[in-house]
Amino acid sequence: MKAVVITAPGGRDRLEVQDLPEPDLPAGHVLIDVAWGACNWGDIQKRQGVYPDPVDYPAILGGEVSGRVAQLGEGVSGVAVGDAVAAITGPDMLRGFAERVAVPQAFLIPLAEGLDLRAAAAYPVVSLTAWHLLHTAASVKAGDVILVHAIGGGVGLALTQLGRAAGLRVIGTVGSEGKGRHALDFGAERVIPRDSEDFVAVAMEVTDGRGVDLVIDSLGADILPRSFDALRPFGRVINIGEAAGEPDFAVRKKLYERSTSFAGFEVLHAEPGSPRWRASVKGIAAHIADGDLRLPIAEEFGIDAIRDAHEFLESRRASGKVLIRVGGA
Numbered sequence: 001m002k003a004v005v006i007t008a009p010g011g012r013d014r015l016e017v018q019d020l021p022e023p024d025l026p027a028g029h030v031l032i033d034v035a036w037g038a039c040n041w042g043d044i045q046k047r048q049g050v051y052p053d054p055v056d057y058p059a060i061l062g063g064e065v066s067g068r069v070a071q072l073g074e075g076v077s078g079v080a081v082g083d084a085v086a087a088i089t090g091p092d093m094l095r096g097f098a099e100r101v102a103v104p105q106a107f108l109i110p111l112a113e114g115l116d117l118r119a120a121a122a123y124p125v126v127s128l129t130a131w132h133l134l135h136t137a138a139s140v141k142a143g144d145v146i147l148v149h150a151i152g153g154g155v156g157l158a159l160t161q162l163g164r165a166a167g168l169r170v171i172g173t174v175g176s177e178g179k180g181r182h183a184l185d186f187g188a189e190r191v192i193p194r195d196s197e198d199f200v201a202v203a204m205e206v207t208d209g210r211g212v213d214l215v216i217d218s219l220g221a222d223i224l225p226r227s228f229d230a231l232r233p234f235g236r237v238i239n240i241g242e243a244a245g246e247p248d249f250a251v252r253k254k255l256y257e258r259s260t261s262f263a264g265f266e267v268l269h270a271e272p273g274s275p276r277w278r279a280s281v282k283g284i285a286a287h288i289a290d291g292d293l294r295l296p297i298a299e300e301f302g303i304d305a306i307r308d309a310h311e312f313l314e315s316r317r318a319s320g321k322v323l324i325r326v327g328g329a
């Protein structure tokens with residue numbers, strides 16, 4: 001079968017499409033004929049060798065897919081061969097950009113009403129991340145103001161819409177002018193280009209000087225420490241990534257300045273398969289069916305053009321999901 005392999009950490013030239021043997025099907029797993037995959041920032045980090053969890057190279061890239069069930073492993077029930085599904089590929093989020101992938105049943109997601117396989121590949125990671133940020137890591141309440149960095153990206157757009165659906169006021173930052181268009185369409189109150197406006201000043205302005213309740217930071221670097229200045233007293237920053245680089249700051253000093261708190265978040269720690277996880281999958285499907293959660297496809301690439309897909313994501317031009325056509329027409 002065709003698969004996207006990273007031979008060793010490094011540049012885009014380390015990505016190869018290889019012909020590999022079919023995967024094994026362990027007990028409790030489901031074999032999927034992959035139609036579409038979707039790229040995440042974590043794919044870039046795995047390729048570069050900077051992903052927080054260790055990766056054994058060579059590895060098959062790809063952490064989320066859609067497709068049809070091809071075979072059931074021992075002990076699997078409640079799903080049938082031929083079912084259309086989406087999935088996160090497992091706790092290591094690898095092996096998805098291949099014609100077939102074996103996925104633990106807990107990571108399988110029934111196709112939400114109204115989605116075809118192409119659209120379905122766009123949802124799992126970013127919508128579950130946004131859901132559990134708002135409702136598990138934080139317990140937001142209607143009227144809260146949240147500030148989302150990189151609001152034009154997949155996670156940012158999911159946070160915008162699920163936040164609005166929960167009655168929040170949502171503001172956010174983008175790295176370049178124009179990248180906030182979708183976020184504004186989806187109900188963000190204000191999008192702040194970080195290179196020309198001070199996001200702390202805007203956060204204070206929209207909250208009449210009080211500060212926002214919650215900041216979701218995926219950037220790190222100097223943006224993370226500055227984010228504490230945008231909070232109200234007892235507000236909170238949740239960090240989910242370091243796309244702009246590792247931050248270097250005196251955490252304790254920052255926390256004491258406004259009695260704020262700081263948390264990290266990893267979506268896979270929201271316990272795939274647990275009752276809480278299943279409730280989030282249902283909740284997201286309901287929002288998709290109601291039309292209040294939509295994820296734009298920024299671009300799609302054939303599996304052979306995986307290097308172009310990485311180039312596009314790294315260029316920071318993507319507002320929405322980047323799809324990989326594996327077997328899908």
Ligand SMILES: NC(=O)c1ccc[n+]([C@@H]2O[C@H](COP(=O)([O-])OP(=O)(O)OC[C@H]3O[C@@H](n4cnc5c(N)ncnc54)[C@H](OP(=O)(O)O)[C@@H]3O)[C@@H](O)[C@H]2O)c1
Pocket residue numbers: 039040041042125126129150151152153154155156173174175176179218219239240241242243244245265266267268314316317318320
């Ligand atoms: N912890 C978790 O569970 C979890 C789950 C999913 C995603 N994440 C993280 O959430 C973030 C968003 O994920 P996503 O897949 O939706 O990606 P994305 O937002 O589509 O892409 C990453 C964005 O980061 C911004 N960025 C800022 N500085 C950058 C730099 N130096 N290089 C590259 N990008 C930079 C860019 O937006 P601007 O140009 O607008 O700043 C870029 O579009 C990523 O950092 C990802 O690792 C974490």
